Amino acid sequence: MFTCDEKSTPETCKKADIAFKNAATIVENTFDLKVPIAVNASFVKLCGTFIKCAVGQPEPLGAAAPSRLLPIKDNTDGETRLFPQALVKQLQLPEHPEFSPVDIVAGFNSNSDTFWFRGDPPIGKDQVDFEIILVHEFLHGLGFITSWDDYFNVNASSLTPTPSFIFTNPEETDGIKEGPITFTGFQEYILDRHLVLTKDNSSLTPIAKKINGFAPLNTKFDDQKAFLDAFTKSPVYKETEIMFKNSITRGSVAIRLVDGENVLIETGLVPFKPGSTFSHVDFDAFGNTTDFLMRFKAPRQVTLDDLSPINGDPEYTNPIGPKIISIFKSLGYPMKENSSTFKIISNQNQDSLTKSSQNSNKTKLTTEQQQQQQQTNNAFTITTNTLLLFLSSFLISNLLL
Ligand SMILES: [Zn+2]
Known part of the structure; x- marks a missing residue:
């Protein structure tokens, strides 16, 4: 499902649409999807609608997350963890919690002039290929996210897995629930199963369990407030502070692959950057490698057609690198063999786009074309309120700057 806001020109919307299809093709040729995945993707003004943006900070290029995380008993160790809906679908379990109609919600900033689209003049030094951004965000939506974050303090100082509550008698003001709560545990995501402390390769799961032991x-x-008072005074709270310290100490946490190799995750940002810290791979370790894609910052002046300036390997044309593929495989996704040389070939769509955009510069649209566009807009437009409702149920933790 693709929404393009009316403020963008039809030409830009068409370019964005082609980019979405290409990004989906890359995913389809890397993942061996057994059940189709529905993505609700929007190319809109992100700030103030999709997400809150900090004043004076550069606006994010995109944000994405699973539309729903479902509690599933993990067969490997019997722990219950939150699985992204897209993954649960692939597992084809006999029973599962209710699905949302879409699997991934993603938004991209139409207010940004940073994007480079196929058919544009040669990419500038500050521009990023829109398709690279899309694939990055889709991978967050497929499950490249961790639960470890600071859910309680304005200035991060303590990390926990996602806390969950049931409101026994909710009173709602301005969409914020209040009233008595039942604490139902700090919940790990499926990717968290693979996180280790690099000092001794010990899993983070026992730490999550220890924190859960608070009540x-x-x-x-x-x-x-009563919950928070009790939690911050409990002896386990120091574990959350140690975890915070790890999150700002470069090289302290990694995703451990099945072959025993550690993939460092982003713990080098000081101060802690919600949405960037922990949910990406280490920025410096993966520059100029085939696993550059899931770093927190998008590569400038690099296009999918030639990734060699960023991945260092002209033979490896898939933006999704071997370690990232291995991570998704260990989450339980069926992956395709030999996807390393997959490449989008510019097709007739792009040729016709170039032609039509040339035409639109010179001639006005015919009435029929205008009507067609109107219909397309109507068909794909959903209001900001719907988006907010959609997104309010989870933390959008993956901004790509
Ligand atoms: Zn990201």
Whole structure:
């Protein structure tokens, strides 16, 4: 499902649409999807609608996340973790919690002049290939996210997995729920299963368990403040502070691959950057490697047609690198063999795009064309409110700057 806001020109919307199809093709040729995945992708003004943006900071290029994370008992160790819906579909379990109609929600900033599209003049030094951004964000939506974050403090100082609560008697003001809560545990995501401390390759799961030991499951609290008071005073709270320290100490945490190799994750940003820290691979370790894609910052002046300036290997044409493929495989996704040389070949769509954009510069659209565009806009437009409702149920933790 593709939404393009009316402020973008029809030409830009068409270019964005082609880019979405190409990014989907890259995913389809890397993942051996057993069940189709539905993506709700929007090319809109992100700030103030999709997400809150900090004043004076550069606007994010895109944001994406699974539309729903489902609690599933993990067969490998019997722990229950939150799985992205797209993955649960591939597992084809006999029973599963209810699915949302879409699997991935993604938004891209139409307000940005950073994007480079196929058919544009040669890419500038500050521009990023829109298709590279799309593939990066789709991978977050497919499950490249961790639960470890600071959910309680304005200035991050303590990390936990995602806390979950049930409101026993919710009163709602401005969309924020209040009232008595039942604490239902800090929940790990599926990727968290593979996180280790590099000092001794020990798993983070026992730390998550220790933090969970703060109160028995289903403990009731008068309100969120009462929960927080009890939590910060509990002896396990120091574990969350140690985890925070790890998150700002470069090289301290890694995703451990099945072959025993460690893929460092981003713990080198000081101060802690929500959305960037922990949910990406280490920036410096993966520059000029085939696994450049999941670093927190998008590569400038590099196009999918020639990745060699960023991945260092002209033979490896897929933006999704071997380590990232190995990570998704260990999450449980069926992956295609030999996808390393997959490459998008510019097709007739692009030729016709170039022609039509040349025409549109010279001639006005015919009434029929205008009507067609109107219909397309109507068919794909959803209001900002719907988007907010859609997104309010989870933390968008993956901004690509
Ligand atoms: Zn990202």
